[in-house]
Amino acid sequence: MIRTPAIDWLTLAPSLALLAATIASLMSAVLVPERRRKNVSWFFCLAGYAGAFAAAAILFDRSPHSRGVIANALFRDRYGALAAMIVAGVGLLTTLVYYGERSTVDRVGERFALLASAGGGMILFAQSANLLTLFLGLEWLSISLYVLCALERERPEAIEAGFKYLIVGGFSSAILVFGAAFVYGATGTLNLAQIAGKAPSGDLFLVTGLAMILVGFAFKASAAPFHTWTPDVYQGAATPVSGFMAGATKAVALLVALRVLSLSFSAQEHLWTSAAAVLAVASLVVGNLAALVQRDLKRMLAYSSISHAGFLLFAIAAASSLGTRALLYYLIPYGAASVGVFALAALHERELGEPATLDNLAGFGWRRPLSGIALWIFMLSFAGFPLTGGFVGKVYLFAAAYRSGWTWLLIVGAVATLVSLGYYLAVVRAIYMRPVPDEEAAAKEEPPLLDRMLSTAVFAAVVVTVGSFFAVQPLIDLAKHAASQLPL
Amino acid sequence: MLTTALICLPLLGALSVFLLPAPRMWVGSLALFFSLAELALWISGLTRFDFGSPKIQFEQQHSWISDLGISYHVGLFGFSLWLVGLTVVVMTAAIAYGLWSGRERANAYYALMLFLLAAIVGVFTAQDLILFYVAYEAMMIPLYVLIGVWGGAGRLRATFKFVAYTMAGSLLMFATIVVYGLSHGFDLATAQQSGSVWLFLGFAAAFAVKAPLFPLHGWLADAYRESPPEVAALLSGVISKVAVFGFLRIALTQFPGPTHDLRSLMLALSAVGLVYGSLLAFRAPDIRGVVAYSSLAQMSLIGLGVFAQNELSLSGSVLQMVNHGLVSAALFLLAGVIELRSSSGALSRLGGMARGRPILASLIISIGVISLAVPGSNAFAGEFLILAGVFQQGWGWAIPGLVAMVLAAMYMLRLVSALLHREVGEAVSKKAPDVLLPELCVIGALLGCMLALSVWPAAISKHSFACLEQAPLTSAGISSQSKAQVGLACVPGTGSTTATTTGTAK
Numbered sequence: 001m002i003r004t005p006a007i008d009w010l011t012l013a014p015s016l017a018l019l020a021a022t023i024a025s026l027m028s029a030v031l032v033p034e035r036r037r038k039n040v041s042w043f044f045c046l047a048g049y050a051g052a053f054a055a056a057a058i059l060f061d062r063s064p065h066s067r068g069v070i071a072n073a074l075f076r077d078r079y080g081a082l083a084a085m086i087v088a089g090v091g092l093l094t095t096l097v098y099y100g101e102r103s104t105v106d107r108v109g110e111r112f113a114l115l116a117s118a119g120g121g122m123i124l125f126a127q128s129a130n131l132l133t134l135f136l137g138l139e140w141l142s143i144s145l146y147v148l149c150a151l152e153r154e155r156p157e158a159i160e161a162g163f164k165y166l167i168v169g170g171f172s173s174a175i176l177v178f179g180a181a182f183v184y185g186a187t188g189t190l191n192l193a194q195i196a197g198k199a200p201s202g203d204l205f206l207v208t209g210l211a212m213i214l215v216g217f218a219f220k221a222s223a224a225p226f227h228t229w230t231p232d233v234y235q236g237a238a239t240p241v242s243g244f245m246a247g248a249t250k251a252v253a254l255l256v257a258l259r260v261l262s263l264s265f266s267a268q269e270h271l272w273t274s275a276a277a278v279l280a281v282a283s284l285v286v287g288n289l290a291a292l293v294q295r296d297l298k299r300m301l302a303y304s305s306i307s308h309a310g311f312l313l314f315a316i317a318a319a320s321s322l323g324t325r326a327l328l329y330y331l332i333p334y335g336a337a338s339v340g341v342f343a344l345a346a347l348h349e350r351e352l353g354e355p356a357t358l359d360n361l362a363g364f365g366w367r368r369p370l371s372g373i374a375l376w377i378f379m380l381s382f383a384g385f386p387l388t389g390g391f392v393g394k395v396y397l398f399a400a401a402y403r404s405g406w407t408w409l410l411i412v413g414a415v416a417t418l419v420s421l422g423y424y425l426a427v428v429r430a431i432y433m434r435p436v437p438d439e440e441a442a443a444k445e446e447p448p449l450l451d452r453m454l455s456t457a458v459f460a461a462v463v464v465t466v467g468s469f470f471a472v473q474p475l476i477d478l479a480k481h482a483a484s485q486l487p488l
Numbered sequence: 489m490l491t492t493a494l495i496c497l498p499l500l501g502a503l504s505v506f507l508l509p510a511p512r513m514w515v516g517s518l519a520l521f522f523s524l525a526e527l528a529l530w531i532s533g534l535t536r537f538d539f540g541s542p543k544i545q546f547e548q549q550h551s552w553i554s555d556l557g558i559s560y561h562v563g564l565f566g567f568s569l570w571l572v573g574l575t576v577v578v579m580t581a582a583i584a585y586g587l588w589s590g591r592e593r594a595n596a597y598y599a600l601m602l603f604l605l606a607a608i609v610g611v612f613t614a615q616d617l618i619l620f621y622v623a624y625e626a627m628m629i630p631l632y633v634l635i636g637v638w639g640g641a642g643r644l645r646a647t648f649k650f651v652a653y654t655m656a657g658s659l660l661m662f663a664t665i666v667v668y669g670l671s672h673g674f675d676l677a678t679a680q681q682s683g684s685v686w687l688f689l690g691f692a693a694a695f696a697v698k699a700p701l702f703p704l705h706g707w708l709a710d711a712y713r714e715s716p717p718e719v720a721a722l723l724s725g726v727i728s729k730v731a732v733f734g735f736l737r738i739a740l741t742q743f744p745g746p747t748h749d750l751r752s753l754m755l756a757l758s759a760v761g762l763v764y765g766s767l768l769a770f771r772a773p774d775i776r777g778v779v780a781y782s783s784l785a786q787m788s789l790i791g792l793g794v795f796a797q798n799e800l801s802l803s804g805s806v807l808q809m810v811n812h813g814l815v816s817a818a819l820f821l822l823a824g825v826i827e828l829r830s831s832s833g834a835l836s837r838l839g840g841m842a843r844g845r846p847i848l849a850s851l852i853i854s855i856g857v858i859s860l861a862v863p864g865s866n867a868f869a870g871e872f873l874i875l876a877g878v879f880q881q882g883w884g885w886a887i888p889g890l891v892a893m894v895l896a897a898m899y900m901l902r903l904v905s906a907l908l909h910r911e912v913g914e915a916v917s918k919k920a921p922d923v924l925l926p927e928l929c930v931i932g933a934l935l936g937c938m939l940a941l942s943v944w945p946a947a948i949s950k951h952s953f954a955c956l957e958q959a960p961l962t963s964a965g966i967s968s969q970s971k972a973q974v975g976l977a978c979v980p981g982t983g984s985t986t987a988t989t990t991g992t993a994k
Contacts, residue, residue, distance in 0.1 A: 325555065366593070385629065386622035392553060395618060398666040399556055410666065414659040421655055425632065433636045433644060472553045480555070 005071035010062065011127065012074070013055035014084045018091075018120030021048020022113045029109020038108040042099050045112035049092040049119060056084035056123070060478075066485040068129045072191050075129045082328060082482040083126035083255045089464075090247040090335045091119040096457035097240040097343040102350060107151055114151070115244070118144035122252045131180040131190040134256065138176065138220070141252075142169050145245065149237040161236025168219065168229040176216025182209030183264075192264045201267035210265050214275055217260075220253035222302075223279045223309040224286035231290075234302035239349060242298055243342025246305045247335035254312050258327060262319065262488050269319055276316040277409060283310030284416040291423045297345050297356040300423055301338075304382060307420060308334060311397055314409055318400040324483035326396035329475055333381055333389025333468040340461030341378040343454050344371055350451075358426055363436035365428075372431050374462050381465045383424040384417055389468030490533050490546040491562040491613045494572065497526050498606040506599035516587035519598035523580040523605065530576045537569055539951045544615060544677060553618070558674045561615040567736070567806040567952035568612045571729055574813045575612065577937060578725045579605045581930045582718035585821050588926040589828065591638060591716070600630035604722070611730050617665045617674045620738070624694075625658060627727060631719070639714040646707075646714035653707040657697035664690025672742070681742050688746035691739045692754075698731035699787045701754075702761030712780035713833075717824025720776065724783040725817035729809045732787070735794050736802075747797070754795040755881075759888035761788030766895035770902065774833040775823040778903045779816060782859070785892055786812045792889060793874035801877020803949040808870030810948055811941065815859045815867065818934040822852060825927050826907065829920035835903070840912035845922040849908050851931055858938050860900040861893060866938055869945035 009016075025041040025048075032040045059081040066077035074080075095115060103111070118141050125137030146169060150162020184190055186205035187198035199206045215226060222230040234242040261272045287307030294300035312334075315327035348356040348364065365372025381390035394417070401409045468475055501522030508515055537545060547563035564572065583601055591597045607630070610623030628651070636647040665674075668687050673679040682688075697704045712720045740747050747754075765785030772778045790812065793805035825848070826841070827833050842849035861867040871893065879886040912918075923931070941947065 322555070369596070380629065386625045387629075391622065391625075394662075395553070395556070395558075395666060398663065399670055402667055402670055407667065410663040414663040417662075418652075418655055418659050421651060425651060428632070429636060429644065429647075432633055433647075473551065476553065476555050 005073075006069075008069035008074075008076055010055070010059055011069050011076040013059065014052040014081075014088065015120040015123040015127075017051035017055055018048045018088075018116045018123065021045055021051070021116040022120065024048075025109055025113035025116060029107075029113065032109075034106065037106070038099075041109040041112040042095065045116045046092065046095045048116045049088050049095055052119065052123065053085060053088035053092060056081050056088055060085065060481075064481075068191075068193065072129055072193075073133045074124070074127045076127075077485045078482040079255070079259065079485045080123075080127035082478060083252055084123040086251050086331055086335055087119055087122045087126065087248045090244060090251070090339055091115065093336070093339040093343075093457040093460055094240050094244040094247075096453045096460075097243065097339065097346060098238070099453040100350065100451040101238055101240055101346060103152060111148070111151055114144045114148040115241075118148060118244070119248070122248055126252045126256055128256070129192055131183065131192065134192075134260070135173070135177050135180060138173060138216075141249070142173060142220075145169075145241075145249070148241050149233060152238060155236075157236035158238070159236075161233045164229050164236075165233045172216050172219030172226065175212050175219075179209040179212025179214075179216060182206070182212065185209075192260060195264035196266050206265075207268065207271065210261075210268055210272065211275075213260065214257070214272060217253050217257035218279055221250050221257065221309045221312070222306050223313060224282040224306060227283065227286065227306045227309075230306055231299050231302040234305070235296060235299045235355075239298065239342050239346035240339075242302070243339045243346075246301065246342065247338035250305060250309060250312070251331045251335055254309070254316065254327060255331070258316050258324060259486060261316065262324075262486050266487060273317050273319045273404075276313045277406060280310045280313035280317060280409065281412055283307060283313065284412060288416050288419040288423075292419065294423070295357050295359065297348075297358065297361065297427070298342070300358075300427075301341060301345070304420070304423065305338070307416060308382070310416065311394070311413065314397045314401045314406070314413065317406055317409065318404040319488060320400060320404050321483050321486070321488050322396075322403055323400035324486055324488055325476065325479040326393070326400040328479035328482055329389075329396055329468075329472075330393035332475060333393055333465045336461040336464035336468075337378040337381040337388075337390065340374060340458050340465065341382075343458050343461070344375050344378070347371065347451060347454055347458075358430045359434075361427065361430040362434035363431070365431035366436075371458065374458050375431060376428055377462055377465055379424040379427050383421055387469055388465050390465070392469055392472055489548060490529070490536075491564055492548050494526065494529055494533070494609050495562065495606050495613065497529060498522060498602040498609070501526075502599040502602035502606065505602060506595050508595065512590060512594040513587070515594040515598055516583070516591075519602060520580070520583050520587055522602055523576070523583050526605065527576050527580055530573055533564065534569065534573065537564070539566070542566075547615075549615075552616075556670070556674065558618045558669070559616055560619060561675055561677070562610075562613040562619070563615050564613055567809075567948075568733070570806060570810055570948050570952060571612045571733055572609055574729065574810050575605065575608045575726050577934070578722060578813055578817045579608075581817060581821065581934055582722050584926070584930045585718045585721075585824065586716070588930070589716075589718075589824070593637070597634075597638060600634050604630040604634070608726055608730065612733060615676045617669050617676060617679070617738070620676070620734075621658075621662060621665055624661075624730065624734075627730070628654065628658075631723070631727070634719045635711060635715045638716045638719070641714075642710065643714045646710035649707040650711040653697050653700075653704065654694075657694035657704070660690050661694035668742075676737070676742075679742060681744055683743070683745040685746045685749065688739060688743040688750070691734065691743070692750075695731040695734040695739060696757075698734070699728050699791065700731075700784065701757050701788060701791055702764055702784070703757075705761070705765075705784050708784060709777060709780050712783070712820075713774070713776045717820050717827070720780075720823075721817035721820035724780065724820060725813040728783065728787050729813055732790055732794060732805070732809055735791075736805075740794070740797065747795070751795055751797070755792060755878075755885055758788045758791035758795060759885060761785070762792065762888050762892045763895070766892045766899060769899040770895060772899075774835060775826060775838075775903065775907070776820070776833050778835075778899055779819045779823060782819075782896065782899060783812070783816050785896065786816070789871065789874060789889065789892065792878055792885065796874075796878040796881040796885065798877050798880055799953070800880065801874050803952055804870050804873025804875075804877055806952040807941075807945055807949040808867070808874060811858075811867045811870045811938070814934050814938050814941075815855060818851075818855050818931050818938075819859065821927075821931055821934070822848075822855065825923060825931070830913070830915040830917070832915040834915070835906040836913075837915035838907055838913040839910040839916065840908070841916055841920075842908035843912065845920075847923040847928060851923060851928075851935065852904055852907060855931075855935060855938070856900045856904045858942070860896045864942060866941035866945050869942070869949065873949060 121141030291303035381388035544563035769781035
């Protein structure tokens, strides 16, 4: 007789909702007639994310104390619940954006099934309480994303993106699991909460394991020098998927990294904070400089997401409660702006039938005044300009870095922000200030494509991006509750 | 409440102007209505303002980012009230001018102008460092597009330079604010003073770029030349004052030690900028060049007054800020008027415009004469106070001021004669009309403000630092050092240390 552990269904509810949505979408791909298939599977995906968000919110409310559940495989806590809410929110908007994405073949059912599945994996990853569930969640989300990237196999770029992501991602997972094995070897436990204190802090195996786990996370968060896959994958994948990866994958990777590092490797804090600072500087340098020379919008945004990984790593380098709050806060406007900006890129692509570049964006802001303003707002938020949540996030991250003694990181961050204006404002310049190539041709064009789903998503993203600037307090309260459950 | 209303009314205006589906004239008129309403609001504030009280008035405070002790804290005091007034007046003139000259894409244009108004008012009223920075940066958002979309042929280059310079300064300030705020407090009314030279330089760099002070003026000529005239008027008339306000409100009051240590450096930079700017203005080949570099010179003169830091020079600086704001705004609008008639600003292709255009000639000459600080004008009062104060600080520093006054007469008279006298220039067509009624109304209103200040300059110079009113300390027995601190003790939140110093000095 095998004794099964008590199951805490509420903790599992967010990922189960998405798992159910995956199965339902996938079944509808087979069972529902072709003309309704898209709507039905899309609806299941949307319902899955909405359900996951609601479940995560309830979980947040009902988990005032952190504890391990299901034989200590998962954490039931607010930190994981808030991460799940961020993932579900980003996923919800992505689903809306993904609805109108054209596809050469009929693979719409699979598309939404995979999107829901990736979200489920991310939530499990964010809640994981031991290295095994952590790896399970990581693979679940990764494999879904590998396939999602390569789904439009008619486009060679999509195949390239999927393949590259698979190879590099597989490699990084291998490194992470190797590191986990070292840690297990050194401590004899996989439980995150028990790793600390099981081995002498200078133990070579443990430190090697820590380094390898850190590398694995850096791959997923696309922090330099482990970023090389990012531009190609973001460029090749379907545009809404790139937005999802930028907003959600990076978020969970960093959140879980902070949890694992602070919980299991508290004795080695001096090591991983320095490593995070080095990674942060590398990401800021590589991301910002490379983004400056890009003409392709998605590729530029990919490098921008690398530089954001750099900023977010300030929070890990800070290794403080303030840093955790900063990270959690920053991810909210950042995730919204990521989805929003990729949604607008998708809109532009659908209209033109070719990838969005800085050159063909000319006149975008005048042709579509509201979308133009939305794009402008997202760029300002990325650049950390006031009146957007990106600004408050940057204040927070800088404050956290300073409080923990990383004053020189502030200078690096300020210089990086200055450089980043070069490419963020290039977008604003493109949409407003460049002359439209053929004024006549543009005028004769049919009225701009209207996609209600996408517009709703962009509107919601704008509301979150700007709203998080004004209504800071509620978000801080959320972040405070969540951050208090990490041992920092 | 009034302060918040002053910030929110233009924002509301921006939104409604942007969404109004109406022809250009209607949109512009609505924008003008909002700026006039803002003006009325400011006047109602002015009538209720208690100049005798050194406290922050019309104050409002709400918690914003409680985690870091950052709040929405706004209010008005002494000179910030005057600067808000300057902003509102110049912005109203700019919008009226834009309405008359018929800007393309009116909804976006006027929405951005009103947004800019809200941001500038925000800078002058912010009592929290982060809020100050928010407003300071929010100014850049509309300015970038206003120059980049509605500017002249070289606008992209101009915006690039403008953004690169000013953002380099302000991002440095951002890092400085975070460091300063976390160690000394973000609220300006309660923040402790700091002795750190590095933090002082972090703030000073941002303000020195924005003002601009020599040698950080590289962006100035391009930005002033390529902007639409009314935006150039705002840039030189109002936005440069933001920088001096920053020096007065933050750099000097919160960093008394570093200011004292670096005073000679800042005075020297100002003096060099004063003479250098005047020389450049004398050599500039076009109208806007002359006005732009004269603006550099004037800002340096104001800088001289600010860093001399005694009661005469500080009152003079505030007065001169308002004077120069009005003068340079009027001059840039006049430059626009002339460019519209001749499609060129090059002085070599202009000339002889006085013939048959009496109103244009009268406007140029009267504003030009005020600008070169002829005795009896408001600019004379301001410059006199500044130089008198600078003289107290050290007579050597007053020499560049005197040289510059001579140079100012030279470049202004050169401009006047190049525009109005001599042969009729090739770019001037016979048919080009005199100043039309709408233009006259706009520029005439600015001129009216200057004349009013010429009659009663003390309206500003005596009502900027409340404690000077309460305890006039012109008598002997007080060293210039403590006088300097008296001047700044009138800025709210300077801390108790200065108060005790003045007490002992008494």
